[in-house]
Amino acid sequence: MTPTFSHQEHEDQIYKRWEESGAFNPDTQKNADQLKAPYTILLPPPNANASLHAGHAMFVIEDILIRYHRMLGQPTLWLPGTDHAGFETQYVYEKHLSKQGKSRFQFDRETLYKDIYAFVEENSGTIFDQLKKLGFSCDWSRATFMLDEKVVSTVYATFAQMVKDGLIYRDNYIVNYSPKSGTTFSELEVTYVERQDPLYYIKYGPFTIATVRPETKFRDVALAANPEDPRYKDYIGKTITFDGLLGPVEMQVLADPEVDMEFGTGIMKVTPAHDAHDFALGRKYHLPVTPIIDFQGKMDFSWYLSDTAKKDSLYLERAQKYHGKKVAEARKLIVEDMTAAGMILKVDDKYVHNVATDYKTGSDIEPMVMPNWFVATKKLAAPAIAAAKNGDVTFVPDRFESTFYQWLENIRDWPISRQIVWGIRIPIWYSVNDNPNLSVTFLDKEKQRVTGVISELTKTYSLTDIRSGLQALRAPVDAQFKLSSESPGEEYLPETDTFDTWFSSGQWPLTTLGYPNSDDFQKFYPTQVLDTMWDILFFWVARMIMFGLYRAGKVPFSTVYLHSMVTDEKGAKMSKSKGNVINPIELVDKYGADALRMSLVAGSSPGNPIALSESKVRGYRNFSNKLWNIARFIILAKQETKANQKLQSEDEEFLKELETLIQGTTGNIEKYRFSDAALGLYDFVWNRLASDYLEKTKTREDKEVVFSTLHQAFSQCLLMLHPFIPFVTESIWTEWQKEGLAPDEMLITSPWPTG
RNA sequence: GGACUCGUAGCUCAGUUGGUUAGAGCGCAUCAUUCACAUUGAUGAGGUCAGAGGUUCGACUCCUCUCGGGUCCACCA
Numbered sequence: 055m056t057p058t059f060s061h062q063e064h065e066d067q068i069y070k071r072w073e074e075s076g077a078f079n080p081d082t083q084k085n086a087d088q089l090k091a092p093y094t095i096l097l098p099p100p101n102a103n104a105s106l107h108a109g110h111a112m113f114v115i116e117d118i119l120i121r122y123h124r125m126l127g128q129p130t131l132w133l134p135g136t137d138h139a140g141f142e143t144q145y146v147y148e149k150h151l152s153k154q155g156k157s158r159f160q161f162d163r164e165t166l167y168k169d170i171y172a173f174v175e176e177n178s179g180t181i182f183d184q185l186k187k188l189g190f191s192c193d194w195s196r197a198t199f200m201l202d203e204k205v206v207s208t209v210y211a212t213f214a215q216m217v218k219d220g221l222i223y224r225d226n227y228i229v230n231y232s233p234k235s236g237t238t239f240s241e242l243e244v245t246y247v248e249r250q251d252p253l254y255y256i257k258y259g260p261f262t263i264a265t266v267r268p269e270t271k272f273r274d275v276a277l278a279a280n281p282e283d284p285r286y287k288d289y290i291g292k293t294i295t296f297d298g299l300l301g302p303v304e305m306q307v308l309a310d311p312e313v314d315m316e317f318g319t320g321i322m323k324v325t326p327a328h329d330a331h332d333f334a335l336g337r338k339y340h341l342p343v344t345p346i347i348d349f350q351g352k353m354d355f356s357w358y359l360s361d362t363a364k365k366d367s368l369y370l371e372r373a374q375k376y377h378g379k380k381v382a383e384a385r386k387l388i389v390e391d392m393t394a395a396g397m398i399l400k401v402d403d404k405y406v407h408n409v410a411t412d413y414k415t416g417s418d419i420e421p422m423v424m425p426n427w428f429v430a431t432k433k434l435a436a437p438a439i440a441a442a443k444n445g446d447v448t449f450v451p452d453r454f455e456s457t458f459y460q461w462l463e464n465i466r467d468w469p470i471s472r473q474i475v476w477g478i479r480i481p482i483w484y485s486v487n488d489n490p491n492l493s494v495t496f497l498d499k500e501k502q503r504v505t506g507v508i509s510e511l512t513k514t515y516s517l518t519d520i521r522s523g524l525q526a527l528r529a530p531v532d533a534q535f536k537l538s539s540e541s542p543g544e545e546y547l548p549e550t551d552t553f554d555t556w557f558s559s560g561q562w563p564l565t566t567l568g569y570p571n572s573d574d575f576q577k578f579y580p581t582q583v584l585d586t587m588w589d590i591l592f593f594w595v596a597r598m599i600m601f602g603l604y605r606a607g608k609v610p611f612s613t614v615y616l617h618s619m620v621t622d623e624k625g626a627k628m629s630k631s632k633g634n635v636i637n638p639i640e641l642v643d644k645y646g647a648d649a650l651r652m653s654l655v656a657g658s659s660p661g662n663p664i665a666l667s668e669s670k671v672r673g674y675r676n677f678s679n680k681l682w683n684i685a686r687f688i689i690l691a692k693q694e695t696k697a698n699q700k701l702q703s704e705d706e707e708f709l710k711e712l713e714t715l716i717q718g719t720t721g722n723i724e725k726y727r728f729s730d731a732a733l734g735l736y737d738f739v740w741n742r743l744a745s746d747y748l749e750k751t752k753t754r755e756d757k758e759v760v761f762s763t764l765h766q767a768f769s770q771c772l773l774m775l776h777p778f779i780p781f782v783t784e785s786i787w788t789e790w791q792k793e794g795l796a797p798d799e800m801l802i803t804s805p806w807p808t809g
Numbered sequence: 810g811g812a813c814u815c816g817u818a819g820c821u822c823a824g825u826u827g828g829u830u831a832g833a834g835c836g837c838a839u840c841a842u843u844c845a846c847a848u849u850g851a852u853g854a855g856g857u858c859a860g861a862g863g864u865u866c867g868a869c870u871c872c873u874c875u876c877g878g879g880u881c882c883a884c885c886a
Contacts (some may be wrong), residue, residue, distance in 0.1 A: 058848065246884080253886095278886095314885055322886045331886070408884065453813065455883075460812075464882090588881085623821070625879085645848095657822050657834075662814080663879085665821050669835055676848040683846035690845065722825095729823075733833070745850075752844090773860060 055689070055789055059682035061646030061675075064785040071187055079193045080129035080578075084515045085803040093123035094131045094581040096562060096611075097185075097192060098594070102136035102199060103143060103177035105183035108620035108628060108666060109587065111638040115728060116585050117190050122723050124191070125806040127275055131578055132191060133566050136200035137176060140477035141237065145171055145414060147476070162497050162523045163475045163550055170476045171201075174528035184639055189647050189780045191802070195572075195678050198566045200558055201478065207567040209479050209558045210539050217537055221430045226343065226531045228326075228333035229469055231422040233351025237473040238426065239412065244419055246408040253405035254389065255319070257397045258305075259296030260289070264318030266407065267328070268392060269353065269376075269385045272300060273344040274323040278335060283320050297398050299359060299391055308339055327423050343423050351420060352382040353377060379740045381420070425531040427471040427480060427551065434600040435462040441609045447599060450615045450726045452659040454591060461592050470554045473526065477552030481539045484519060484527070484547050488534040491549065497523035506689060508547070517545070526550045549636040560597030563610035570606070577773035578646045584611040587619055588661060592706035615726055618658040623667035644739075648779035649675035655732045655778060678782040681775070684744055685786040688765055689793050693758035702756070705763045708747050711738070712767050716807050719774050732778050739771050765795060770807045 056063075076082030080092060095116045100106075114292050116132060124130040147170050148158055158166055178199075185192065197207060216222045229238040244517040251266045261277065277294075279286035289307045296303055312335070313322055326336030327345040336343060348354040355377040362370060374389060376384045392398045410419035439462050441447050442455055449455045471480060484492055490509035498504050499519060504511070511520060527550045529535070535549070536542045558565070567575040580602070584595060595614055602610035621627055622634040629635065641650050652674035658664035701709075722731035743764075776783040783801055788798035797804070 055845095057846070059846095263886080267886085313884095317885050325886090329886070331884095407886095457813070460882075513879080591881095619880095625821080627879095657824085662822095667821070667835085670821075672848080673834060676846090679846065679848045683849090685845085687845035725825085730825080733823075737833080744846090748845090749850085 055686050059679045059782055061781060065647055065781045068781050069189065069786050072191065072802050075800055078191050081194055081455060083124065083803065084525040085125040085127050085131060086129040088129060090128045090768060092129040092131060092578055094578040095120060095583050096566060096581055097132060097134040098586045099135040099137040099200065100181050101139040101142060102174050102303065104181050106181060106638055108636055109636050111188060111650060112617045112620055112654055114188065114654055115615065118728055118777040119583060120191055121780060122806065125804060125807065131193055133196050134192040134194065135566055136181065137559055138200040138477060140472060140552060142472055143174060144170065144474050144476040159503060161524055166475045167653055187639065187642055187647060196648035204568060205558060206478055208569055209478055209561055210564045212539055212561055216429065221433060223428050223430060224425055224531050225428055226423050227426050228421050228423050229426060230332050230419045232417060232419055234415045235412055238469055241264045243413050244410045245413040247411050248406060249409045250404065250406050253402040254398055255400035257399055259294045261321050262319045262399055263321055263323050265323065267380060269388050270325045270328045270346055271323065273327060273346040274305065274325050275341045275344060276306050276308050276324040278308040278310045278313050278324055279321045280313040280315045281311060283315050286321055299372055299395065310335060328421050330421050345423060347381060347420055353379050353381065373739050376379050425529060426469045429468040429470055431465045431468050434604055435465045437603040438462055438599045440598065441599060441603060447609045448613055450613060452590060454616055454661065458591065458596065462596060470557045472554050474552055477555065480549045480551050480553060481537060482549035483536045483538055483542050484529050484533055486512065486547060488547050489529060491530055492527040494520060495526045496520050497525065521547060524550065534775060556593050556597055559594060561601045563598055563602055564605055579606060580608050581611045583613045583615055585615040585617055588616040590737065616661050616663055618664035621663045621665050623665050625663060625665050634734055636666055645671045645675035646678060646781065648678050648782045652732060652779055655728050658729055660726065678779060680740055680744065681782055681786060684768060685789060688768060691761050693761040695758055695762045699759045699762060703758060705759060709763065711742060712770060716770060735771060735775050743767060772801065773804060773807050776801050
C-alpha cells in the first residue's frame with residue numbers, strides 16, 4: 055500500500071467492480087433479501103444535455119440513503135433519468151442555430167424536433183458519466199429519458215383520463231406571454247423586477263387617469279372607480295365622451311370595490327386584453343377583449359385601419375405610424391403625440407413598480423389573451439393537501455409543510471400548453487372541415503413562411519403541403535378537436551403546442567416505474583424518499599404528489615427531503631454571471647469524490663444553504679488519507695488472534711463507545727441527520743480511535759488484544775463510513791481482503807453493523 | 810404587503826424536546842517528530858452566543874420587540 059491514498063488509482067476501478075457485481079440493480083444485488091421491503095429513490099432527472107454542477111453533487115444524500123439501505127439487505131433501487139427540459143433545451147439549440155446564421159423559423163416543426171433530438175443525443179450521456187465519478191450507485195439499466203416511449207404513452211394516458219374527467223379545458227385566458235421567447239409562462243416562471251418608469255397622468259374627458267402603459271389606451275373598454283369615491287360617484291353608470299388620439303371615444307364608467315381610491319387619481323382604465331387585473335374585471339362585467347399587441351410584441355392597429363371610411367386623415371396617419379412598431383417604440387411616439395395634443399397633464403418620473411419579466415431572457419412579459427390548454431387544479435390539490443395533513447407524506451425539514459399548504463390552497467389553474475417544438479406534443483387533432491377558422495403558419499415548397507386561416511389557405515395549398523411544412527397552429531378556443539396520439543384521418547392537422555415540462559416530469563414516479571401494470575410499479579411504487587432542492591417544491595414535488603394520487607391513488611413517496619443549496623464559500627448563490635461557480639468535477643479530480651461528498655454532507659442541514667470551499671474539500675481529502683493509514687497501521691500490527699483474549703478496561707471502554715457510535719450513526723441516518731452521522735464518525739475515527747486509543751496502546755504488551763480490538767472497531771467504522779465515502783472505504787476493504795482481514799463480500803453489499 | 814429563515818471564535822457552520830467550565834473544520838501562534846499518515850502529532854490564543862426586555866431555580870435554546878442578512882409568495886392600474 056502506498057503511504058498516501060491515491061484516489062485516481064482506485065476510484066474508477068472500484069466503480070467498475072461495483073457495477074459488475076450487480077449491486078446497483080435490485081434484481082441482481084447479491085445481499086438483497088427479497089422478503090424485505092424494497093427501498094426506492096428516483097433521481098431528480100437532470101437536463102439530458104446538462105453537465106454536472108454543484109447542485110447535482112448534492113444528490114449524494116440519496117446515495118447515502120441508498121447505500122445504507124442496501125447494506126441493510128433491502129432490495130434497493132435508485133432509478134436515474136434525464137429530462138428533456140423543453141424550454142431550456144430549445145433555447146440552447148436556438149443559440150446553436152443562430153451561431154450558424156440560422157433560425158428555428160426556417161424549419162417545419164417535425165424537422166426541427168428531429169434536429170433537436172439529434173443535438174440532445176449528441177450532448178447527452180456526459181451527465182451520467184459525471185454522476186458515476188461521484189460514486190452514485192444508480193441502476194443505470196433502468197435509466198429513463200423524458201421522451202422515451204414509455205413516458206410519452208403514460209403522459210398521454212393521463213391526459214386522456216383528465217380529459218374524460220373534465221379536468222382539461224381550453225380557454226382564452228390572460229397569460230404571461232414572452233414575445234422574445236415566443237411562448238407562455240406559468241406564474242412560477244415569471245420573475246418580477248423592480249423598475250422605475252414614468253407614470254403618465256392622462257386627460258380622459260372629465261377625468262385624469264394614471265398609467266405606465268399609454269400605448270394600450272386605444273383599446274380600453276371602460277373606466278372604473280370605487281363606488282365609495284365621492285369624486286366619481288355621479289359618473290357611475292354613465293357614458294362619457296372625449297377626444298383621443300384616434301378620434302372621439304365613448305366609455306362607460308363602472309363601479310368596482312377593488313379599485314384603490316388611494317392610487318393615482320382613483321379612477322382606472324380597463325384593458326382586458328393586456329392586463330391580468332383588467333381581464334378579471336372584464337370577465338366580471340362581461341366586457342369585450344380587444345387586443346392591440348400581437349404575438350411578436352408589435353402594435354396591431356389593423357382593427358382600426360381596416361375601416362378607413364369615416365376617419366380623419368390625421369387619425370389614420372397616427373394609427374399607421376404606430377402600427378407594427380414594437381411596444382417600447384410605439385409608447386414613445388404615442389407619448390409625443392399625446393403631449394403635443396395636451397393630453398398629458400403630469401409625468402411622475404420617480405414611479406417604482408414591479409415588472410413581470412421572462413425568467414430566461416429577462417425581457418418584458420406581455421399579458422396577452424390566447425387560447426390555451428388548462429388543467430383544473432382544485433380537484434387535484436385537495437387530496438394532496440389531505441395526504442400531507444394525515445402524514446402520508448412528510449417533509450424534512452417540516453417547516454416546508456406549511457409552505458406546501460399555502461401554495462396548494464391558493465393554487466391557480468395550470469396552463470399546460472407551450473408554444474415550443476421540443477417536448478411532448480399535446481395529442482390533439484383538429485379537423486380542417488369542422489374548424490375552417492384554424493390559424494396556421496407553415497413553410498411552403500419554397501420554404502417561405504405563410505400564415506393564414508385554413509379555409510383560405512386550402513384554396514392555394516394542398517393540405518398535405520400545409521401539414522408537412524407546419525410550424526404552428528392556433529385553434530380558436532371553441533374549436534372541435536379529437537384526442538389521439540396518431541392522426542385520426544386525412545383532414546386533420548395536429549395541435550402544435552407541447553406540454554409544459556412539469557406536466558411530464560410531474561408524472562416521473564409513474565412513468566419511470568411503468569404505471570400501471572409493470573412488475574417494477576407493483577414492487578417499487580410508492581417510493582420512499584424524494585430528495586431535491588426547495589426551489590422546485592411547487593414546480594415539481596407538488597405536481598408529482600397530485601399526479602401520483604390522481605392516477606395511482608397513493609402518494610409517490612412518503613418523505614420529501616429538501617437538501618441544501620450549494621453556495622460558494624461566502625454563502626453566495628453560484629451563478630455564471632457572478633463567476634463564482636465551482637466545478638465539482640475539478641474538485642473530484644484534485645481531491646477525490648469522497649472528499650467532495652464529505653464536504654457537502656458535513657455541516658449541511660436540510661433546507662439551509664451549504665458553503666463549499668476548496669479548503670474544506672482538502673480537509674476531507676486528508677481524512678481519506680487518515681483512514682488509509684490507519685488501515686496500513688493495522689495491517690502492520692497484524693497478530694494471530696487467540697481464543698479467550700482478556701480485554702483490559704481501556705479496550706472495553708473503547709468498544710463501548712464504538713457501540714454508542716453505531717447506535718448514534720444509525721439513528722442519525724434514520725432521522726436524516728446526515729451531517730451529525732458523518733461528523734460523529736469523523737470525530738470518533740480521527741480523535742478517539744487514531745489519536746487516542748491507537749497511540750495509547752502502542753506500548754502495550756498484549757499486542758493481539760490491541761490488534762483485534764482495533765481491527766474490529768475500524769472494520770465497523772469502515773462499514774458505517776461506506777455510504778458517505780464509498781471509494782476509500784472499499785479500497786481499504788480490498789487491501790484488507792488481500793491480508794485476510796476482511797471477508798470476501800464487497801463492502802457495498804456487506805451488512806450494516808448492528809452493534 | 811404576507812410568510813419563512815438566519816445572525817454563535819478571523820472565516821464556514823454544529824449545538825436533537827432549556828440543565829454543570831459553549832463545540833467542529835479551516836485559518837492563526839508555538840513546539841515536536843520522519844514513528845501508519847507533514848494530506849502528521851501536541852499545545853495554545855480567540856466568543857458579553859446581533860441588541861433590548863420577559864418567562865424560569867436556570868436561556869445560545871422559549872416569548873415579545875428592535876437592528877441586520879437571505880429566501881419564497883402576492884402584487885395597485
